Amino acid sequence: MTNEPGTFLRQLRRRARLTQEQLAERSQVSVSTIRRLETGKSTDHRLRTLHLLAEALEVDAEERHRLTAIFDEAQPGPAGRREEPVQSAPLPLAPAEPPTGALSDAAASLAREVGRRWQREERHRRVHDPFPLPVRYQQAPADLMDRPENIQRLRPGAVPRDLDLSGELRSVVDTYRSVESRRLVVLGRAGSGKSVLAIKFVLDLLAVPTSSVPASSVPVPVIFSIGSWDPLTTTLRDVLVDRLLRDHPHLAHRTTDGATLAGALVDGDLILPVLDGFDELAEALRGPALEALNATSLPLVLTSRRDEYAQAVRQVHAPLVWAACIELTDLTVEDLAAYLPRTDRLSASSGGQHGAGVWDAVLERLRVRDTPASVRLGQVLGTPLMVTLTRTMYGEAPGKDPSELFDTTLFPTERHLEEHLLAGFVPALYRHRAPERVDAYGQVDRDAGQAERWLAYLAHSLTRGTHGRQDLAWWRLGESVRVSTRILHTVLLSGLCMAVATWLVELFGYAFLYTRELEPATLLLQGALAALLSGLAFGLVHCALALSGRPAALPSRVRLGFSATDRRVGRRPVRQALTRFAAGLLAGSVLGIGYSWADFLVRMLDDQFPDTESSSIVTSNMLVLGPTFGLTAGLAFGLLAAFEAPMDIAAAATPMRLLSVNRATAVRQLLVLVPAITLGCALGGYVVVRLLQQVLPWAVIWPLEWALLVGAVGGLGGATSYVLAFTAWGQWVTVARIWLPLTRRLPWDTVAFLEDAYRRGVLRQTGAVYQFRHIRLQRHLAQSYRGAGHGRTATEDEGSPAGGSAPAGR
Incomplete structure (x- = not known):
């Protein structure tokens, strides 16, 4: 056979009654790879790929062995007699088929x-x-x-x-x-x-x-x-x-x-x-x-x-x-002698020979290595990291003498030397210097002790969880706060949004629509009840997310695009839209039922309904507002998925660019959701009422003016609660920009602080996240934070109240 491997694979697939697309979905191997293997266009393969295909096809051990064996025999080799052992072709650096x-x-x-x-x-x-x-x-x-x-x-x-x-x-x-x-x-x-x-x-x-x-x-x-x-x-x-x-x-x-x-x-x-x-x-x-x-x-x-x-x-x-x-391998003394003197620009400008000066005595003792102290220091300075720390702490800070590193009383072991260099790195970087304007985030002359305490908190926050992490992502800063606090934050935030929305819409109604007089007590009560019930609803959603182990919010990988081209290139699976619809349906239904009870209780306290009609009224409200809010929210979030398109290439080049894009996306979502939910509630409620009229023994009234007001409350309050409590940008604003600065764990200008730390060299950028310059520095800062009594455990940190005092030790 000219293509025995591909033919055998195709026979196995047909026996399993699978299409290439179905096999790709089951095996997690791309359709193009399967097609190339079956047609013989791919002369190279990977053993892992064959194992994934074999598992998806549910073949036995003998067929699995035959599948891998015939593909191995089909591998191209160099020219030569077949019976002689020859070297196989190396794995190519490129795929078998160039991309197009x-x-x-x-x-x-x-x-x-x-x-x-x-x-x-x-x-x-x-x-x-x-x-x-x-x-x-x-x-x-x-x-x-x-x-x-x-x-x-x-x-x-x-x-x-x-x-x-x-x-x-x-x-x-x-x-x-x-x-x-x-x-x-x-x-x-x-x-x-x-x-x-x-x-x-x-x-x-x-x-x-x-x-x-x-x-x-x-x-x-x-x-x-x-x-x-x-x-x-x-x-x-x-x-x-x-x-x-x-x-x-x-x-x-x-x-x-x-x-x-x-x-x-x-x-x-x-x-x-x-x-x-x-x-x-x-x-x-x-x-x-x-x-x-x-x-x-x-x-x-x-x-x-x-x-x-x-x-x-x-x-x-x-x-x-x-x-x-x-x-x-480690650096040698000759490497240090060639490198360190050239970092001492002050000595060269003042007439020192060959740029030597502050490092003369240190290098001489390292060459001789006649004491245990010189041997220890030579071992410590065998890595580029410690050389960089030493250069920053002594060579770039006036008045510091590196000869103190030979003091065996202060530094009896290599570990003490390394910890000393790590401890002095951040203060050396934050020594006073003139501000420098860079891009949108100006450099600030920060206090070294404060900056170190904030950086130590960030390092400590990365130790949260079983395994810890190294990526300092802006959207995960709020995870350093315990789960119960985050749930309470969601309850209070969503309740406040719904209360403000209720008050604003009701004030509009009293000004232009209602014939009755404004009663401040009733208005406050209505907003308070709406806040209580909606806050509990959003809190339950956050609690469910926490129990399932899913993060409450991740940065959006998409933007809202309304052109035909955007929708074509950003096509999302139907399953994703259905998932969005189901989540919106559930959350909207809970919110609608909660709002119906709030409205009913307010009117009962105001004696607007006879007792004999109370059961039918509350039932009607729940039957109308629950499905109306649910269907409207489900359709709104489902439609958002249809207008999502991938971001531009430069959108996530840095953490702050990703933050900026997510801010724009969240604002666009808010501008779309508010009118969509408002109109959807009015029109959807009309449809729901017409259907309920066919089965309920009492009449249900759905006046357009009242429907628009109810929809406006749901649109303003619900959409704002979602954006602030369940998007990455919203959690960043409410937790990292407000709550953490209030508890003195981060500065108020968090964005500028992170960018400043990056420019000074404490942090580095790895794609869309920051990392500490080295894992050793991260661990040192985290340990100093806990050693100073700030963090009670590695997984949660309540911080000090805004008005209290916080120790400034390392």
Whole structure:
């Protein structure tokens, strides 16, 4: 057969009575991949892909073995006699079939955005000031890497060549390309330069595409921080797709197959994952994570501290399969002697020789290493992180003498030295300097103690949960507040919105429609009852979300687009619209029933209804307002899904741009929902009343003026409550911009503070989120926050009242 593998796969699919689309949905393998395999257009495959297809087709062990075996036999190999053991073709860096059309454009635009982002981040980290610290690497121990014949993808009997895995920062791409499997593990101790090497790898790979394949077909290297990945609940593919959608919302556009561009890029082998921070996974998750990676043949780069990776290897009894492994080496005294004096610009300008000055005595003692103190300091300064901290604390702050680092009384161990450098980093960065206007967020000359306390709170908030996290996302700042407080916040906020809406609409009615006189007590009571019942309804929704484990709000990946083009490129599944309709139906029905009781109680207290009619009146109100509000809210939220379109490419280039886009989206949602719910209630109520007239034994009246007023209350109050309590931007405004500053845990100008911390170098940007410059700094600040008595536990923090005092210690 000319296409025996594809024919066999097609036979299995037909036997299971599945279409290609159904098999794709069941196996999570893209339709285009299945089509290429069945037609023989794909001469390369992945073992994980075949296993997913076999599981979806429910084949037995023998058929599974035959499926993988015949695809292996179909793999192309170099010319030579068939009976001789020859080297197999290495895994290509490009997919078997070059992308075309929208997928090719998406890969190209993603490559440009990734390159711009990391070039900006490299400049921001001052990697080239005055020159990059030398980051060198060597081959890791043999027990931490796969066998050479597996790394080189050799056929049985072939003799592996010697691997040359030594080099430095500028040669990392060449080292990676020398690995046929295209799987590389980078090990090093904390602060040894793994993240800097990952950035350099991405930039160099983007700058110099291979000559053997078209540039448009080369996978785009993307750095993914995996410290918060839970491999027991989320697959690697889902992590990659979700992160791409978070950091590049324009990839939510859908292909002709119905998949998002992010999913199509991952499934089409057009993404080269650079998985940074394997050691940041919880200890119990490292083994399962390594097993999940071993279940794939995906080309990748993985970074980790050595001990944590070695522990995972021992746990699963195997290193990362097919992967070569390199280990970063420490800086030498010669490296420090070449680097540190050139950072001392003041000494050079005052006539010092060769720019030496503040570092003379330190470097001399490090060269001699005649005392335990010099040996300890030399060991500490063996990593770029500690060299950077030392430079910032002593070389860039006048009046500081680094010779104190040799004091064995103050710093008896290496740990004490490192903690001292970490503790002095933030105050050194926040020393007084002239304000600088940058973009929309001006730099502020902040008090170092206050800034450190706020940063410590942010670091402490990241320890919330079982495994903690590293991503400092603006939409998750409110999660540092305990769940009960957040639910109470939703109750009070939605109640206030509904009360204000009731008062405004009723005042309008008294001014232009009602013939009776205004009674302030009745008006206040009506607003209070509406606030109570609607607040309880929205609080129950938030409680249900909390019990289900779902976050209350995530940033929107879409914008509202009203043109035909926007609706076409942003098409969303019907299931999503139905889900929105069901949620709106439930919430609207509860809100309508609650409002009907509030209106009834007010009128009863005002003696507007005879006692004999009370039961029929309250029943009519619930039967009319419940379905009316429910259907209106369901249709309104369902229609919103029809007008959603993916964001532009630059929309999420930074956290603040994502915040700005979400603010605009929330305002647009409010402007659409208020009139939609108001008119929907009036017209929908008319339809509901006409239907109820056929079954109820009493007459139901639905005057248009009253219907519009009721709809306006639901539109203003309900839509505002939803936007402020259940959208990412609304929670950011009410919690991060109001509640947390009131409790003195964050400044009032939170946006400017985060941007200022980023510009000073305390924070870094990774896509749409911030991260602390290094995980060691994050942990130090979090520990100092709890040590100062601010945080009672790692998972909740009530903070001090606005009028109280808060200790300022580190």
